[in-house]
Amino acid sequence: MKDVAARAGVGLKTVSRVVNGEPGVTVETERRVQEAIDSLGFRRNDSARVLRKGRTASIGLVLEDLADPFYGPLSRAVEEVARAHGALLINGSSAEDPEREQELALALCARRVDGLIVIPAGDDHRYLEPEIKAGVATVFVDRPAGRIDADAVLSDSFGGSRAGVAHLIAHGHRRIGFIGDQPRIHTATERLRGYRTAMEDAELPVAPSWVALGSTAPEAVRDAVVDMVAGPEPVTALFAGNNRVTVTALRALADHQQRIALVGFDDLELADLLHITVIAQDAAALGRTAAERLFRRLDGIDDRPAQVTLKTTLIPRGSGEIPPGTIH
Amino acid sequence: MKDVAARAGVGLKTVSRVVNGEPGVTVETERRVQEAIDSLGFRRNDSARVLRKGRTASIGLVLEDLADPFYGPLSRAVEEVARAHGALLINGSSAEDPEREQELALALCARRVDGLIVIPAGDDHRYLEPEIKAGVATVFVDRPAGRIDADAVLSDSFGGSRAGVAHLIAHGHRRIGFIGDQPRIHTATERLRGYRTAMEDAELPVAPSWVALGSTAPEAVRDAVVDMVAGPEPVTALFAGNNRVTVTALRALADHQQRIALVGFDDLELADLLHITVIAQDAAALGRTAAERLFRRLDGIDDRPAQVTLKTTLIPRGSGEIPPGTIH
DNA sequence: ATGAAAGCGCTAACAA
DNA sequence: TTGTTAGCGCTTTCAT
Secondary structure, three states: OOHHHHHHHHHHHHHHHHOOOOOOOOOHHHHHHHHHHHHHOOOHHHHHHHHHHHOOOOEEEEEEOOOOOHHHHHHHHHHHHHHHHHEEEEEEEEOOHHHHHHHHHHHOOOOOOOOOOOOOOOOOOOHHHHHHOOEEEEEEEEOOOOOOOEEEEEEEEHHHHHHHHHHHHHHOOEEEEEEEEEOOOHHHHHHHHHHHHHHHOOOOOOOHEEEOOOOOOOHHHHHHHHHHOOOOOOOEEEEOOOHHHHHHHHHHHHOOOOOOEEEEEEEOOOOOOOEEEEOOOOHHHHHHHHHHHHHHOOOOOOOOOEEEEEEEEOOOOOOHOOOOOOOO | HHHHHHHHOOOOOHHHHHHHHOOOOOOEEEEEEHHHHHOOOOOOOOOHHHHHHHOOOEEEEEEEOOHHHHHHHHHHHHHHHHHHHHOOEEEEEEOHHHHHHHHHHHHHHHOOOOEEEEEOOOOHHHHHHHHHOOOOOOEEEEEOOOOOOOEEEEEEEHHHHHHHHHHHHOOOOOEEEEEEOOOHHHHHHHHHHHHHHHHHHHOOOHHHHHHOOOOHHHHHHHHHHHHHHHHOOOOOOOEOOOHHHHHHHHHHHOOOOOOOOOOOEOOOOOHHHHHEEEEOOOOOHHHHHHHHHHHHHHHOOOOOEEEEOOEEEEOOOOOOHHHOEEOO
16 A cells, blocks of 8 residues: 555545555545556455455354255344445354354454354353454344343244154154254254154153154264164154254155155255155254344444244145055 | 553564564563563464565455355365465455456455465456466465466366266167266366267267256256256256256156156265166365365466366266166 | 554544 | 644663
């Protein structure tokens, strides 16, 4: 910038004005400055600008895994809102590791992102308290924050799985299995609660062998499926706790003689062609809502932290409507 | 940092040494500084650090659409490599709009990212020349750069679709349709070229009505499919130019009386359960290779720009092995 | 082992 | 309309 000023024969501030489109520069001066800019190939250094202004015009997004088809649309939705506000998006994957989540979130804070959107891997977010106090707007998505009071945008996991399980019951099932993620993950326990409530609503017992909570790695889910359909009290229907579970369960069920009904939490691409009944949550809406909340805070609207819950949708496509006892 | 120094009763530089783990500080002094840091909740401001050091420890990724299941894994792979090098990832979607690509890429350069990975939307990247000269390492992925000499990591679109179409021919098809993306997109024309070459190899004619290049919006693809299977010279097989086309084509073919063979470029989740034969490219490998190349450059290894092409894999699963004339 | 001073490139505040 | 000065928070250089 100094060089540009020298070459155009003007002061530093005049260049700054031209670069930022501020008023108070004659057309002629502007032309000279512009010429100098072009010939020197100058481009403003935003790092310096950030240091001076105190705002980085960027927000951070800590999610679980960008490669998961659930988080792609969520991230994209956040990006669109950020873009509308002139901000860039830095994102990182925690790989469901609380330490990595913390490391990432703090690294983003050190970069002085204006705001932070976090999909929690851990269940204790007190480490963010000083940052939030220092002015980093923070919104949690998909799962609530642990041990601090903060904004959160969630899907109705409880209501969704309750409706999904009720749907299976309505189609005649009495023995229904539930396969979900680690119990330390909030959505997993909420969905399990929905399952149990739906069973209670129908006054149905739940055998311990019908519930599997834990790793959603393919082998683990496959084992759980096999146990449930082949055990002494074999289930006639399954509720899959998330998209990964649904996919693996479908593969495991593909060559089972008995047709097992299935409702999965989360929609999948091609689920329509495979006739999979799902409880769909709107990942993009989740991201959009969270980002909008964040920017409201950045715009100075400072209401109390609140929790927003988005509805889920039951989409019947066939797999959830198979009656018990159907053969392939 | 000033405050920390004051509170610990030491000089600014000493605090800096402690914060950065530099040697030359007594244990006792370090303890005092650390205490001040903790009680003040101090965290280094990386913006200032960046300004001083000239390196941001961040790289930019401009891709087409983070919500597209092809780019999620790619982005994640880039992130992992970046993380291994202590860098953060800023990413943005061009939405296949050349102007938006440029805007994003230049915004990232203004932030002084150390390197840039670009999945081109446009076909003229001369606008990046000054940045590259100024030291921003740049690698193009999925599609080559336009009008400049730069690193590129690509999948073998030509060879992949040639193999896919040859596979259909080997299963008895003579009238094969091709549906692909806009011709200005490099991969689209390469894949078309692969199709034409495979047809020529087998000395088969190609009717103009068998080729549709253009928007991959569902309606457009659906129309193309309907035209091809119902025209005067109806095709018995289709080659789908990318994942979106495959999905829409499958939906359009689902209720057609004749079974149409299909091979799609790009693998899909659940493609195994739907028995879809595909030409798979390894999105993660694409991202990893590009990122590794980028960091090699950042490490000072400065060989000439080169183009790397990754192999594709034909995965036969059923849809590509349907003989002509099969009825549902 | 420790610290003082200069300066990275920009913008805010003020002056001319 | 234009320019000057100070300083954002850190690291680098050079003294001590």
